[in-house]
Amino acid sequence: MKLNAGIITDQLAETKAFYCNVLNFGVTFENDFYLLLHTPNHQAELSFLLPNHPSQQPLFQSAFTGKGVFLTIEVPDVDEEYNRIKTTGVPVAVELRDEPWGDRHFSVIDPNGIGIDLVTYAPPPSV
Numbered sequence: 206m207k208l209n210a211g212i213i214t215d216q217l218a219e220t221k222a223f224y225c226n227v228l229n230f231g232v233t234f235e236n237d238f239y240l241l242l243h244t245p246n247h248q249a250e251l252s253f254l255l256p257n258h259p260s261q262q263p264l265f266q267s268a269f270t271g272k273g274v275f276l277t278i279e280v281p282d283v284d285e286e287y288n289r290i291k292t293t294g295v296p297v298a299v300e301l302r303d304e305p306w307g308d309r310h311f312s313v314i315d316p317n318g319i320g321i322d323l324v325t326y327a328p329p330p331s332v
Contacts, residue, residue, distance in 0.1 A: 208249075209241070209250045209251070209252055210251055210252070210276075211251075211252040211253065211254055211265075212251070212252070212253050212254070212269050212274070212317055212319065213253075213254045213255070213256050213265065213266070213267060213268050213269050214253055214254070214255070214256070214268060214269055214316075214317045215255060215256055215268060216316045216317060217235075217238075217240050217253055217255060219316040220240065220253050220315065220316050220317060221235070221240055221242070221253075223295075223315050223316050224242050224251070224315070225242070226293070227290060227293050227295050227313070228278070228321070229245045230242040230243060230244060230245065230251070231243050231245065231247075233250060237255075238254065238255040238258045238260065239252065239253070239254050239255070240252065240253040240254075244278070251276075253317075256268035269317055269318075269319075270318075271317060271318025271319075272318065274319050274320075275319065275320040275321070275322060276319060276320070276321045276322070277321075277322045277323075277324060278321060278322070278323050278324070279324055279325070279326060280323055280324070280325060281325065282325060283301065283309050283310060283311065283323055283324060283325035284301065284309075284325075286323050287301045287311050287323070290313065290323075295313050296313070296314070297311055297312070297313060298312045298313055298314050298320065299311055299312035299322075305329065306329050307326060307327045307328050307329040308324050308325075308326060308327070309324065309325050309327060310322050310323060310324035310325070311323055
């Protein structure tokens, strides 16, 4: 089974620029109303669709309102990714930090208001 999450947004160009230029995603497919992106290692995909497009059923017409969704992207070296993204000028919403359960992470927000947590997982420290 393969999962592809989709976000309905009128900001396809801004979304493509953010995911491709900041997060190094690639374009799997695009047309005038649909954008399918893949992670740099091609292990996952994320799609974006224009709202109210006549080719789509009513279920897939309403635009995302910018709240209640987050994405987690696991990276091999979160410190390196943090430093790289800081050079792009993208605001960091949650600064780089260590959590008691072992995560080291930081967060940014995409053009649609989606929080993106970039993380390197580690086992929690021994108590």
